[in-house]
Amino acid sequence: MQRFEFLGRFARNRGAFVGACLILLVALMAAFASVFFPTDPLRIVGLPELWPGEDPEFPLGTDSLGRDILSMIVHGARATLLIGLFASAVATIIGVGVGAIAGFFGGWVDEVAMRAAELFQTIPNLIFVLTIVVILGSTLTNIVIAIGIVSWTPIARMTRAEFLSLRDREFVQACRSMGMSDFRIIVSEILPNALPPVIVLSSLVVAGAILFESAVSFLGLGDPNVASWGRLVGDGRQLIRSSWYICAIPGIAIMITVLCLNLVGDGLNDALNPKLRDR
């Protein structure tokens, strides 16, 4: 019953609903990329610099080498979404871990954890990511971890706040008096109650991570084996005088995806916080 109410509230928010549908579409596109376009997207298939619509075989045109832009966009969706999801997962794991321990134990543990969060908020985020990528190498793993490391602080603060408000509730006291271990109380008792707002935040971190990755790839520091959308924008940059569409199309893809993720995040937020419903 409660679940239906939640879904209803979510669907009533038209923006969030449209956003969720479009995200689903992008995800399907990413999942079935090799079904739609079985050949390597980086293969030369036609004349170079065909404008969108010029040749019905390439609805979004071709780039400077004669590669199909639609195929690159569809394949790039996979890289972009996966990087966003994994980076957000890294940020969520670090954030929930730090926030849970800080909120549950309090005292000096809390103090140290919050100072650490402050530290990571102080270092300019993109500069930190670039530094890690430069020093440790431009591999997909390094980029994902670096983005996770700069994105965990809001999640930690949110988790900590939830833990602070939950740790002295009766059900937790009951568990304590039963002699349950701290670890078990944190993981199986408090965490499930603290998670909903944290999940909302994670969905917003996915959007931020996609923007991060696109900037890193745009600067030419992305993983050379991955054709993400940001890299496509960067590749098309030289040709803005003659064929600006090569730059424009992947950028629009990034914008729509990020926009939809933000809409979904906002919608989830409204649905989970009924107090804000009538705003």
Place this chain on the structure above:
Amino acid sequence: MAGELVSPTPALRGSARRTAALRLLRRRLIQAVPLMLGVVIINFCLIQMAPGSFLELMTAENQVSDPTTIALLRKTYGLDDPVWMQLLKYIWALLHFDFGFSYRQNMPVIQAIWIHLPATVLLMVSSIALAISIGVAAGVVASMKVRTFWDSLVSVAAMFFYAAPSFWLGIMMIVLFSVKLGWLPVGGMMKIGGNGGVLDILHHLILPTLALGLFYAAIYTRVMRSSMLEVAQLDFVRTARAKGLSRNKVTIHHVLRNALLPVVTILGVQMGTVLAGSVVIESVFSWPGVGSLLFDSVSSRNYPVVLGIMVLGSLVVIAANIAVDLIYMWLDPRIEIR
């Protein structure tokens, strides 16, 4: 008058306020020390994790292969010392603003950064100014015309600029305003061979400022709108209206001032991201700032410059946060900042 209405407790005045501000400044400076130390330690760990020491790079660049020379260099640079000793030396060097030497620019790192700093500061300040003026104005309009066409228009525009990657927005603006219309320059900070007149620089500043600033304008718009709506429901606003003040007067004198607080807060938090964002924008517009230097150093694996920018960037963020706290105190005298 507005202040008295706002404050349930009498606000501090004159000298009392000044000492409070000084006390706050001192406390913040003391708190900044462990933060800076943390930044330096993270930096040091990154250097340690780097494959190949800078000595190997240096000797390779200068084609030194004689083992006795290398051993001598290892000793000179203290690479045979224990790690904690190296860390202490590193901290000691940073305390003297010694960030090492950049072979690429053939000058100390600190000097290389210093040369590029004014352009970046100019870009950051103009972008933040743009973001705040657009954000506050749009947020106020949306909140005064809530649930009308204007409100929706502002919200939709904010959503789009919040989702558009800044570098892409920059390129698209170059396509429109420089390539197609020919109104504004494609990049750089002044005309080639130009003497750097103010108007020339401003002309070059417009597009980078828009590309960097519109994203933050979108954030401030959203924050300002909801903050205005929230403050407008508070009791003191109703009192002011009941006194017979006009709606516009109440909005500007009472609601606006209080609604600004969250904007100021996130401005401080985001100072680091504005700095980081300028890296990308500078690369798009060939703006000769710290971002261009960073990009060049990143591509040439020039670690000392990269790390120097990270440390100084963090310092800028800390300073900006202290400034924000002081502004906060000035805006709302009730606030006791821990």
